[in-house]
Amino acid sequence: MTNNPGNMSCEQFQAQLADLIGSGEDASRHPHLLTCSRCRALLADLETIAEAARQLLPAELPKDDLWERIESAIQKEETSRQQD
Amino acid sequence: MPRPTSLKRVQGAQSAEPPDARGNLPNHAPVAPTYPQDEALARAQAGDHQAFAQLYALHKRRIYSLCLRMVNNVAEAEDLTQEAFLQLHRKIATFRGDSAFSTWLHRLAVNVVLMHLRKKGLQLTSLDEAMEPTHDEGPGRSFGAPDLSLTGSIDRLALERAVADLPAGYRLIFVLHDIEGYEHNEIATMLECSIGNSKSQLHKARLKLRDALRTTSRREGGK
Numbered sequence: 398m399t400n401n402p403g404n405m406s407c408e409q410f411q412a413q414l415a416d417l418i419g420s421g422e423d424a425s426r427h428p429h430l431l432t433c434s435r436c437r438a439l440l441a442d443l444e445t446i447a448e449a450a451r452q453l454l455p456a457e458l459p460k461d462d463l464w465e466r467i468e469s470a471i472q473k474e475e476t477s478r479q480q481d
Numbered sequence: 482m483p484r485p486t487s488l489k490r491v492q493g494a495q496s497a498e499p500p501d502a503r504g505n506l507p508n509h510a511p512v513a514p515t516y517p518q519d520e521a522l523a524r525a526q527a528g529d530h531q532a533f534a535q536l537y538a539l540h541k542r543r544i545y546s547l548c549l550r551m552v553n554n555v556a557e558a559e560d561l562t563q564e565a566f567l568q569l570h571r572k573i574a575t576f577r578g579d580s581a582f583s584t585w586l587h588r589l590a591v592n593v594v595l596m597h598l599r600k601k602g603l604q605l606t607s608l609d610e611a612m613e614p615t616h617d618e619g620p621g622r623s624f625g626a627p628d629l630s631l632t633g634s635i636d637r638l639a640l641e642r643a644v645a646d647l648p649a650g651y652r653l654i655f656v657l658h659d660i661e662g663y664e665h666n667e668i669a670t671m672l673e674c675s676i677g678n679s680k681s682q683l684h685k686a687r688l689k690l691r692d693a694l695r696t697t698s699r700r701e702g703g704k
């Protein structure tokens with residue numbers, strides 16, 4: 398380590414943020430965040446987004462007739478298999 | 482594996498779709514679950530069509546939602562859901578129970594979607610180049626004045642909309658990792674990209690979402 402991470406610019410910090418988050422370490426402990434509310438807010442937002450995404454449930458149902466389509470596709474396959 | 486191939490309708494089980502009652506019965510569910518899930522699976526593996534219909538009813542929402550989120554197009558999502566269940570029907574006898582069935586089916590569906598996207602020409606391995614022709618202003622850089630941030634809660638619909646608006650490559654990784662819970666190493670295998678690539682794409686996707694969500698809340702007069 399040649400430079401003090403507490404003195405890095407926002408740009409430097411944000412440039413390594415993807416790796417920092419991806420490393421599995423607690424990114425919120427990074428020294429830059431002690432002094433930088435802007436980057437703290439950024440990190441908090443990213444965590445909020447990830448958390449909200451985890452809570453998205455399967456929302457949509459397919460149309461009712463999709464099963465009929467699947468069923469006839471299955472039947473077609475089986476008919477052709479029996480003819481082989 | 483024993484395969485008594487009985488394709489006859491199981492009598493007593495609630496009849497599946499009513500082909501004769503076209504248009505009636507709005508919100509009619511094709512099949513009401515009749516067997517416990519394990520039993521439905523075992524029966525479907527043995528060729529029981531009614532049990533297979535029940536598996537469809539149990540899993541259609543999850544699989545269709547996955548497809549829809551990945552491709553953001555209703556017609557494509559229906560086709561892909563159909564293809565996923567068709568493949569399920571072909572392969573179900575090979576399911577060994579090493580993983581949970583729902584996990585196995587989910588992975589099968591992801592592969593169906595990825596195959597489709599590759600055929601469509603989406604370069605899953607070089608998403609970066611495809612997504613970022615210019616480097617003038619990457620998403621979500623936050624060097625300026627500390628402007629508004631998300632206030633700790635995100636409206637579900639706003640998030641769904643923002644995810645739908647993401648460029649295809651970003652959306653794919655965000656859906657797989659943050660919504661569906663796959664790990665970067667799994668995603669890297671599925672997309673044939675590096676783990677680092679997966680991580681950086683995910684980060685950029687989140688930054689873009691942050692931009693989109695902040696714009697939304699600003700437009701709606703949020704703080």
Ligand SMILES: [Zn+2]
Nearest residue numbers: 407433435436
């Ligand atoms: Zn900063």
